[in-house]
Amino acid sequence: MKRSVYGILILLMLVLAMPVFSGGSQDEETVIQFAGSGGYPPFNFINENNEVIGFDVDVAREIAERLGYELDYVTTAWDGIIEGLRAGRYNGILGSMAITPERQQVVDFSEPYYYSxxxxxxxxxxxxxxxxxxxxxxxxxxxxxxxxxxxxxxxxxxxxxxxxxxxxxxxxxxxxxxxxxxxxxxxxxxxxxxxxxxxxxxxxxxxxxEECAIAFQKDDPLRDTVNGILKEMRADGTLAGISESWFNGENITNP
CATH class of the missing domain: 3.40.190.10 (Periplasmic binding protein-like II)
Incomplete structure (x- = not known):
């Protein structure tokens, strides 16, 4: 009996410690969701195969990979995208959102990942x-x-x-x-x-x-984790490489 109770307690602790990144529509253990409008080429847009691609999507995919998760890039109307984040329909907005004082009142931003x-x-x-x-x-x-x-x-x-x-x-x-x-x-x-x-x-x-960054819900600890990943991507040249692949060799990730 002691051994059984101990095992249940360990299992419960592991479950509680497991990070949950999905907005709810995917497997919570394997998927992280970032959102954009899907109508903002070359940053995030729908191609002829009905796939969402672009600079933002590639940055999101690299972040997801370094977190150990699969990316689900959500497209939604831009004028309601912050409300969707605050309602928990996705984990972050990675869709070329500029940092503004008004937006900072309702969401938290990562460090900028590009400048325009x-x-x-x-x-x-x-x-x-x-x-x-x-x-x-x-x-x-x-x-x-x-x-x-x-x-x-x-x-x-x-x-x-x-x-x-x-x-x-x-x-x-x-x-x-x-x-x-x-x-x-x-x-x-x-x-x-x-x-x-x-x-x-x-x-x-x-x-x-403008400084463009990733928006998160207020006080979401995921922001600090992603900031660390962005620093790594900047230091190892990955962020610049993604930019150069989309903008004819131009690096838009430096201030």
């Missing part, structure tokens, strides 16, 4: 060469829920919201927008691939630099 910034994009024949050329009569497209709204508001333009940057840039190409504000790297990638992208150009310098 807000960029104005226009048609080459628009006559707009810099943000200073914009007026309140200009229609500027943004993705709903992004920090680029603050940049458009400062410029005093008319703002139009869309689901993703494929839509904003197509609206710009088709003449239904005067400009788009998005991430510089995202814009350059889209302009090189989208039909009609060669008719677009960057207007002026960055409006604002």
């Amino acid at each position: 910034g807000a960029q104005l994009i226009v048609s080459k024949d628009s006559g707009i060469s810099s943000p200073a050329d914009l007026t309140k009569s200009h229609n500027v497209g943004l993705v709903t829920g992004t920090t680029f709204a603050q940049d458009a508001e400062k410029l005093g333009v008319s703002i139009k919201y869309y689901e993703d940057d494929n839509q904003t840039l197509m609206e710009l190409i088709n003449g239904r927008l005067d400009a788009v504000i998005t991430d510089r790297v995202v814009g350059l990638n889209a302009m090189s691939k989208i039909q009609g992208g060669d008719s677009l150009t960057l207007a002026g310098e960055l409006l604002r630099k």
Whole structure:
């Protein structure tokens, strides 16, 4: 009887000590879930095989592997992604989320894993060469829920919201927008691939630099563990290697 009770106690201790990373839809012992919009190439997007791929996804997969878990990369609407995290539907947001004071009030961020910034994009024949050329009569497209709204508001333009940057840039190409504000790297990638992208150009310098990081629920100890892994990935060159594979040899992971 003593031996049986002792065995049960040991088993109970092991179960309680086991980390639980899944949001609940997968095997809790083997899966960690990170989320992104799935509409933000080349960071996270759906390919022709209906698979989510991109820089963010590769970073998430490397983190999961070093944790000893399988990655389940969840795609969800960007404007509700923080609420999904707070409701426990996934373990973190690894989807090019910029650190802002407002977001820091409701989530905890890892250290930045890449750096970029807000960029104005226009048609080459628009006559707009810099943000200073914009007026309140200009229609500027943004993705709903992004920090680029603050940049458009400062410029005093008319703002139009869309689901993703494929839509904003197509609206710009088709003449239904005067400009788009998005991430510089995202814009350059889209302009090189989208039909009609060669008719677009960057207007002026960055409006604002951004630090992008992984969001976690408040006080989640997983954040500190992931910070340690990001430091390892930076030190051993893995983070830079992932960046260079997606951005034509450019390392966007340095400040």
